[in-house]
Amino acid sequence: MGNECVDNAVLVIPCSGIGKVHGLISREATYLVTDELAPEQTETMCLALLVKGDPGAVEAVRTHACIAIDGCAKACAEKNVQIAGGAVAKAIQVAEAFKNHRGAKPGSATMLTDEGWAITREIAGSIISEVERLRASEEVAR
Amino acid sequence: MSAEITKVGIICCSGEAIAEGTISRLATRRVLELLRPNATVTLCLPLFLAGNEGERNFAKTHPTITIDGCDKQCAKWGTEEHSGPVSAALVVTDILGTQATGCHRSSRQASQPEKEAVWAVAERIAAEVDSVMAETELRDGATAQADGAHCSCSSPIPGGKLAIAGAAVTIPGLSLIFEQCAERNIPADITGCAALLDTVKIYHRVPPDEEGEYRSALLAAYQDFRNGGKAAR
Numbered sequence: 018m019g020n021e022c023v024d025n026a027v028l029v030i031p032c033s034g035i036g037k038v039h040g041l042i043s044r045e046a047t048y049l050v051t052d053e054l055a056p057e058q059t060e061t062m063c064l065a066l067l068v069k070g071d072p073g074a075v076e077a078v079r080t081h082a083c084i085a086i087d088g089c090a091k092a093c094a095e096k097n098v099q100i101a102g103g104a105v106a107k108a109i110q111v112a113e114a115f116k117n118h119r120g121a122k123p124g125s126a127t128m129l130t131d132e133g134w135a136i137t138r139e140i141a142g143s144i145i146s147e148v149e150r151l152r153a154s155e156e157v158a159r
Numbered sequence: 160m161s162a163e164i165t166k167v168g169i170i171c172c173s174g175e176a177i178a179e180g181t182i183s184r185l186a187t188r189r190v191l192e193l194l195r196p197n198a199t200v201t202l203c204l205p206l207f208l209a210g211n212e213g214e215r216n217f218a219k220t221h222p223t224i225t226i227d228g229c230d231k232q233c234a235k236w237g238t239e240e241h242s243g244p245v246s247a248a249l250v251v252t253d254i255l256g257t258q259a260t261g262c263h264r265s266s267r268q269a270s271q272p273e274k275e276a277v278w279a280v281a282e283r284i285a286a287e288v289d290s291v292m293a294e295t296e297l298r299d300g301a302t303a304q305a306d307g308a309h310c311s312c313s314s315p316i317p318g319g320k321l322a323i324a325g326a327a328v329t330i331p332g333l334s335l336i337f338e339q340c341a342e343r344n345i346p347a348d349i350t351g352c353a354a355l356l357d358t359v360k361i362y363h364r365v366p367p368d369e370e371g372e373y374r375s376a377l378l379a380a381y382q383d384f385r386n387g388g389k390a391a392r
Contacts, residue, residue: 033173033205035184041266044175048265063180064205065173065233093205127188128266 026060027148028081030098032088032111033064038123039088039111042133046111046140047086054145058152068097078103082151084144087111106156107147114140165295166200167246167288168221170238172228173204178262179228179251182273185266186251186280187226193332194285198292204234207241218242222291224249226284246291251276254283271342278339321376323369330363337384347385352378 031047034040051059067074078101085095085108095108114136115121123133171187174180191199200221202214218238224247225234235248252259255276262273319333330336340358345351352374359365365373 031175033175034203035171035187035201036203044181045265045267047175048267052265061176063172063174063176063228063233065237066176066231068205069231069233069236071231091206093203097205127185134267 025058026081027058027106027151028078028083028103029059029061029086029144029148030064030067030078030083030094031061031086032094034088034093035126037088037126038129038133041126041129042111042114042123042137042140043086043088043094045129045134045137046144049137049141050144050148054141055148058148059144064094064097067101068093070101075101082106082156084109084147086140086144106151107143109140109143111136111140165292166221167195167198167291167295168202168218168223169199169226169284169288170202170204170207170218170223170234171226172234172251174228174233175264177228178264178273179255179259181264181266182255182259182262182276182280183226183228183251185277186284189277189281189335190284190288193335194281195288196331198288204237207237215241222246222295224284224287224291226280227251246294247287249280249283249287251280254280274342319380321373321380323372323376330359333359333380334384337381340381341385345381347378347382349378351381355381 029047029050031043032040034043047061051061062074062077067078078098081103083098083103083105085092085098085105087094087108088111090110090112092108092110095105098105115123117139118132118136121132121136122130123136124130129137169187169190171183172180174183187201191201202218207214207218219242223238223242223245225232225238225245227234227248227250229252230250232248232250235245238245258272258276258279262276263269318329318331321328321330336359340351340355343354345354345358355377356365356370356374359373359377
């Protein structure tokens with residue numbers, strides 16, 4: 018596991034937010050997908066490496082389908098993929114998922130509760146649906 | 160002498176792709192919430208790199224420590240590119256050596272190796288914060304607020320109260336300290352008193368003439384904690 022991206026993998030790029038639970042949910046949803054649900058079809062990368070302009074990271078987002086998972090409306094993941102010249106096939110906002118869980122107590126910036134994990138699994142499900150759609154339509158690589 | 164309050168900014172690696180990135184973020188949170196809650200704030204690295212002017216200005220005017228997961232040092236690079244030299248630059252792999260091998264990037268799989276790695280890195284960051292604060296105070300005469308301060312994005316975790324010399328003393332994150340002690344199998348009896356005090360002294364200043372009272376109060380609170388009590392929670 019690292020920043021290497023295999024051919025035909027869909028890149029799932031989460032938010033780096035450290036202050037609120039939303040950033041943690043974005044990362045855990047990403048890991049559910051890349052490590053357990055679809056490890057052969059997906060990979061992730063460090064957002065900061067992309068923002069830094071690392072040639073390998075920039076090349077990866079330009080040649081692979083990308084799904085951005087952002088914790089807040091500042092949408093750092095989505096915007097930075099676009100700035101690097103990549104195309105965001107789907108942009109997911111963690112805050113949107115909370116609309117179906119009003120009053121939920123998802124945990125903190127460092128630990129999720131059962132409710133937090135339930136939201137995380139829902140988001141992972143959305144990511145998987147998009148990965149399947151991209152693969153079915155052969156949009157995984159550019 | 161300046162009366163300006165100095166806080167140390169901690170910018171950690173976002174490192175989503177590697178376990179060391181997760182360790183850097185969790186260790187940073189531990190410093191912010193538990194070890195040095197009154198002296199530190201954090202900044203979101205991609206937001207900082209992508210041009211949030213408010214956060215960039217903070218790093219220009221405050222001493223900043225970067226915590227990177229790997230030798231690519233994105234946090235150090237980004238901070239120095241946009242705000243100038245950092246006060247200290249730590250790299251998780253330098254601190255842990257092979258200790259990070261086998262750690263996971265998801266918190267769902269976190270076990271003892273991850274917990275120990277986070278503690279080790281957090282304590283190293285806290286030591287660096289102390290060093291930076293000491294240098295800043297020597298240079299500017301500035302001091303951090305003793306209370307009422309919190310990081311830019313969340314408040315410090317609640318503290319546990321002890322009765323010392325007839326007064327209530329709050330120790331930030333006492334329950335987490337006790338959790339750590341329990342994981343290290345420090346016994347909740349008289350034989351564990353010295354280890355309990357030593358652990359608390361890492362995070363909280365204990366006047367030498369009050370160590371005896373602290374020992375007794377800590378043991379009572381730790382016993383309560385181990386029995387499921389709420390005093391330290």
